Amino acid sequence: MDGGDTRGDGTVTCATWIRRPENAHLVVVGKSGPSSLEVFSFDPKATSLSSSHKVSQVSSLLARDGDQFLFLLKLFDIEIVAKYEFEEGVNPVTMAVHPSGDSLVCSTSTGDCKLFYLYGWEDNIKFMVEELLPLQGVGLQKCLAFSVDGTKFATGGVHRALSITVVSYRVCWVKSDLSLDSEFLASTSTDGSARVWNTIDGAPVTTLARNSDEKIGLCRFSKDGKKPFLFCSVQRGNTALTGVWDISTWKKIGHRRLLRKPASVMSVSLDGKYLALGSKDGDVCVVEVEKMEVRHWSKRLHLGSNITSLEFCPSERIILSSSSEWGAMVTKLTVPADWKDWQIYLFLLGLFLASLVVFYVFYQNSDSFWNFPLANDQTPRSNIETVLRNEQSEPSMWEHLDL
Incomplete structure (x- = not known):
């Protein structure tokens, strides 16, 4: 677990996300004494709040909870993206x-x-x-x-x-x-x-x-x-x-x-x-x-x-x-991590390619009319010649019979 706080001047009274395009989300924090609204940019890779994506990590706290280690990063001296200061007495x-x-x-x-x-x-x-x-x-x-x-x-x-x-x-x-x-x-x-x-x-x-x-x-x-x-x-x-x-x-x-x-x-x-x-x-x-x-x-x-x-x-x-x-x-x-769109498409492509491989293997090893196995000493040409020769030497069942 990684984390970052935004302490400093003032006491935090509330905080929430600001949804932005391309997942470039912001965080807005409300403070009292002095009273203000402060907006921070968010770096999902570092799991941190910052305005310039350059976070000053000055200390870390290691806590043990059962068999899990929880890492809590303390972030200080963070510059803000935007700030609004309330009037005196307004929190x-x-x-x-x-x-x-x-x-x-x-x-x-x-x-x-x-x-x-x-x-x-x-x-x-x-x-x-x-x-x-x-x-x-x-x-x-x-x-x-x-x-x-x-x-x-x-x-x-x-x-x-x-x-x-x-x-x-x-x-x-x-x-x-x-x-x-x-x-x-x-x-x-x-x-x-x-x-x-x-x-x-x-x-x-x-x-x-x-x-x-x-x-x-x-x-x-x-x-x-x-x-x-x-x-x-x-x-x-x-x-x-x-x-x-x-x-x-x-x-x-x-x-x-x-x-x-x-x-x-x-x-x-x-x-x-x-x-x-x-x-x-x-x-x-x-x-x-x-x-x-x-x-x-x-x-x-x-x-x-x-x-x-x-x-x-x-x-x-x-x-x-x-x-x-x-x-x-x-x-x-x-x-558990969620599946991304590209991961789903890649998985479906993999299933399609795997199905093609299975079909090809099945086709190569099947005894179908279009792919019947041949004897070791027999070629396709000799097989066809044998069939033609037999048809020429024997009377056809469809020949005219004299009565």
Whole structure:
């Protein structure tokens, strides 16, 4: 596991990916004291954050976890690609980036939200700021989310709870997520309940069933387009669980003990194959959705610190996590490598060539009419002459017979 942090001046409050063409993704980090948004370029080969792709690696920490060695690279004195400084007394709380990667929304401690447009390339990224009038003075927004297609935007606050595009609904909630088809919005409340809303008319669809001793804390929709699931973190007494609901019936399918401790953040990869959970004391586990089994552990990644954000890289098996104490860090996952497009085409070409070889071998060794075996002392010409000679010496069965 390789990683890098972005500590330095200020305390990291949030971090997320900015998707860019040709997998030249960026990372945006929100900080307080002093308050700013900082954009870093990302080097997937070095699994590091940098602006010039020249990373200053000044120290390394070797930790032992069972039989696995975890290497954590500490990166300091990193220059940034772009930076925006907030006014005095204004701190970023959380962020959501539009799927196009051209803009992002950031909520602030003053109860307002700011819209940032990004333009430029590589080391010449610029911010253009715009005030979102519908989200001015709405109170502290602790959760922001764009739909997968980018057509809908949802916010959630402590006092004035839920907003979808320009329509507002009053629900006391703390976390939310939009479904893959943007039809549903799931939200959880501080009382441990979870409710599903219709994003078209804002009507409540259902309230997820739970036991009296259960509290639902986080929720995320599946994203593979095949399994319509809703994942939720569930606290049952002192036991931390991950529950799965079928969104076609809104019935609970089952639950698993995955992280085995209270989760502070949850994320799903863009292809829907993996689910990530971050704990309140710095652990991260990544789960294969198909089998609901843990495939990666990063214990003590943010040692003793609450993980505030956790996001999958858009194109690599890498996660971005952040905490107030350890800053923003990138971690390469120890999961099976995915097949690239060129690898699939090469594999299919290999199968085609192998089939040609098998056909040729079969053809050479077959006793077909077109390739019948010959005797050792016989040639094709002598064989044909023998047949012709026999036909000339014997009367034909079709000759005219005199009666």
